[in-house]
Amino acid sequence: MKVEQLSLTGENWSGDIDTIEIQPNLILLFVSLLFKSKRALVSKLQERYPNALLVGCSTAGEISGSKVSDDTVSLSAIEFEKVICKIATVDIINIDKSYEAGKFLASQLENENLKHALVFSDGSNVNGADLVTGLKSILKNTSITGGLSGYNIDSKEAFIIANSNIVGKKIVGLGFYGQELNVSFASNGGWDSFGADRLVTKSKKNIVYELDGQPASEIYRKFLGEKVNTFPNSGLSFPFSMRVNELDTPVVRTVRAINEEEHSLVFAANVPVGSSLRLMNSNADRLIKGAENSAKSAINTITQQPELAILVSCVGRRLLLKQLVEEEVEAVEEVLGKHPKITGFYSFGEIAPSGNSSPCELHNQTMTVTTLSEC
Structure with missing residues (x-):
């Protein structure tokens, strides 16, 4: 070769x-x-x-x-x-x-x-x-x-x-x-997860409507605090670790949009019901x-x-x-x-x-x- x-x-x-x-x-x-x-x-x-x-x-x-x-x-x-x-x-x-x-x-x-x-x-x-x-x-x-x-x-x-x-x-x-x-x-990736695991209780493909039975966008806003004002850049800085079951290797899922009308999060890839999400951050x-x-x-x-x-x-x-x-x-x-x-x-x-x-x-x-x- x-x-x-x-x-x-x-x-x-x-x-x-x-x-x-x-x-x-x-x-x-x-x-x-x-x-x-x-x-x-x-x-x-x-x-x-x-x-x-x-x-x-x-x-x-x-x-x-x-x-x-x-x-x-x-x-x-x-x-x-x-x-x-x-x-x-x-x-x-x-x-x-x-x-x-x-x-x-x-x-x-x-x-x-x-x-x-x-x-x-x-x-x-x-x-x-x-x-x-x-x-x-x-x-x-x-x-x-x-x-x-x-x-x-x-x-x-x-x-x-x-x-x-x-x-x-x-x-x-x-x-x-x-x-x-x-x-x-x-x-x-080089990302570190922190905080509590959140169960995805309602989603469709890459749109998550509920985490632990609560509106997904509200939970994410609480995570970000004032950093929500810099979204979508803050979405890149604070993605989620997703695990479909306990035996799986976690994968990173990025939030691309916050839908205020539906109180949902639009991810860059699928997030199935029953999977768990955990917030992540990193530095250079x-x-x-x-x-x-x-x-x-x-x-x-x-x-x-x-x-x-x-x-x-x-x-x-x-x-x-x-x-x-x-x-x-x-x-x-x-x-x-x-x-x-x-x-x-x-x-x-x-x-x-x-x-x-x-x-x-x-x-x-x-x-x-x-x-x-x-x-």
């Missing part, structure tokens, strides 16, 4: 891709919404590398090496020697069909030789939790990682890339086939430590040095870390070492298991790390 990593800018992208020396059979593209030449880029890549699959999505920030940018393309050219890759796509008919979309996508990828599935979805038109549940219903023994694409909040503009297709309202899955693939993964040092721990967990079970690391971190973490955002990427790089190439993006939802022995989940406010190599 050979990897070349480029960070393309609007001015120099054409000349930069001419410097690729390997013959890639897979090219990952994480593209800024500000990058205007994406169609010309895809066209030239297809002309220059007709045997390469092109896969990627729009971002809320591009990760290339240890740098985080807003107007670039993080390009990874990958040449596998033994592993075979396959693309599958599915349209998002409507958000209520996200489970069915995940199930259909997984059925296209399913094969006894499938080792890993990498999934990127339009982040503005999908229920990410239902998507992951649909994927897991078919790919019961296959690891899955990926993320929901970044998008413009005002226009909901987002897109995925699947060869020549650069479109919204679509999900792309990339299957890796062959036992020669070494893959590892982990997800960690703990978020950066969480990214470091994600990298440590990802490589804890592998003996071969990875060639590529794909990082998917939450846009909420970026907004909280501000000018320190590159420090969480640098923390991952320090764990992985200088050899593996690093690519990735800031997302509106991260898809990964918490560790190599955990089930895949949709996460909010985490740093996920997926490493790849060939044996």
Whole structure:
């Protein structure tokens, strides 16, 4: 497995891709919404590398090496020697069909030789939790990682890339086939929970109406106090830890809106009735430590040095870390070492298991790390 990593800018992208020396059979593209030449880029890549699959999505920030940018393309050219890759796509008919979309996508990828599935979805038109549940219903023994694409909040503009297709309202899955693939993964947030557990007594999908039989918005307002006046920023600073049952690893759920008329909380992902919520907070040092721990967990079970690391971190973490955002990427790089190439993006939802022995989940406010190599 050979990897070349480029960070393309609007001015120099054409000349930069001419410097690729390997013959890639897979090219990952994480593209800024500000990058205007994406169609010309895809066209030239297809002309220059007709045997390469092109896969990627729009971002809320591009990760290339240890740098985080807003107007670039993080390009990874990958040449596998033994592993075979396959693309599958599915349209998002409507958000209520996200489970069915995940199930259909997984059925296209399913094969006894499938080792890993990498999934990127339009982040503005999908229920990410239902998507992951649909994927897991078919790919019961296959690891899955990926993320929901970044998008413009005002226009909901987002897109995925699947060869020549650069479109919204679509999900792309990339299957890796062959036992020669070494893959590892982990997800960690760096958040601390505090206060009492609250039982979700009334909810529908990602909207929570009651906690412990009381209006959810009133309880959250009491939690936040005066900080409620800075919402939605305070929602990023004070998400919830969610546990469906006592045996589950908790996942982070971010509050995206407070509905005053319905006295409800609108979360970034599903919060089922019967689950328990507990308030969380963090600071920059703990978020950066969480990214470091994600990298440590990802490589804890592998003996071969990875060639590529794909990082998917939450846009909420970026907004909280501000000018320190590159420090969480640098923390991952320090764990992985200088050899593996690093690519990735800031997302509106991260898809990964918490560790190599955990089930895949949709996460909010985490740093996920997926490493790849060939044996």
